[in-house]
Amino acid sequence: MSTKIVDRKPLSFFENSYLPTLVSGLKVTWKHFKKSAIQGKPLTMEYPEQKWVVPQGYRGAPYLVKDQDNNTKCVSCQLCEFVCPPKAIRITPPGPNGAPADRKNAEKSPAEFEINMLRCIFCGLCQEVCPEEAIFLQKDYSLTGESREEMVYGKARLLQLGGIHGGIQKWKHKLEEAKEQEVFPVHAE
Numbered sequence: 001m002s003t004k005i006v007d008r009k010p011l012s013f014f015e016n017s018y019l020p021t022l023v024s025g026l027k028v029t030w031k032h033f034k035k036s037a038i039q040g041k042p043l044t045m046e047y048p049e050q051k052w053v054v055p056q057g058y059r060g061a062p063y064l065v066k067d068q069d070n071n072t073k074c075v076s077c078q079l080c081e082f083v084c085p086p087k088a089i090r091i092t093p094p095g096p097n098g099a100p101a102d103r104k105n106a107e108k109s110p111a112e113f114e115i116n117m118l119r120c121i122f123c124g125l126c127q128e129v130c131p132e133e134a135i136f137l138q139k140d141y142s143l144t145g146e147s148r149e150e151m152v153y154g155k156a157r158l159l160q161l162g163g164i165h166g167g168i169q170k171w172k173h174k175l176e177e178a179k180e181q182e183v184f185p186v187h188a189e
């Protein structure tokens, strides 16, 4: 393997004086000053009182949701736990003698469901695989806590933060998506 030595171009006297970089820095400062002080368009915000309006489809923290009848949608199938890349989800199934699900057409619901928000990378795979539309990435992006334990959200907290998502029909949506793909213009060579 050959090594190519590249000569470093020496700086000119003008460049060595830092004047070009100083001037370009001042230009940026003037541009922002003009926008905020003269045109009245502030560039900063009073966070956390003011928060960013995140775009549609933003992937924030994942929370469990309930259906329109206030029942837990999760059936403890553990698919999300299986796919979660950083192993942020830990589900405790109800077991053979556990409490039954609180809704019709569900065999079981988790005895405990934890998400370690320090591990979560907000990838959305849990939402994608969930057959019950029971877990959704919501818009929360600023999660804080004073200890590691506090950042592990349990089932009750996840359900409370997730709220009610009624009328969701994943398989209907998936069917619509599949139908759209049939008319997708695929040109055979």
Ligand code: SF4
Pocket: 062, 080, 083, 084, 085, 086, 087, 088, 089, 115, 119, 120, 121, 122, 123, 124, 125, 126, 127, 137
């Ligand atoms: S968003 Fe990704 S990392 Fe976070 S819990 Fe879901 S699957 Fe795991």
Ligand code: SF4
Pocket: 073, 074, 075, 076, 077, 078, 079, 080, 081, 091, 126, 129, 130, 131, 132, 133, 134, 135
């Ligand atoms: S959230 Fe969905 S994928 Fe995860 S255990 Fe519950 S039903 Fe299964």
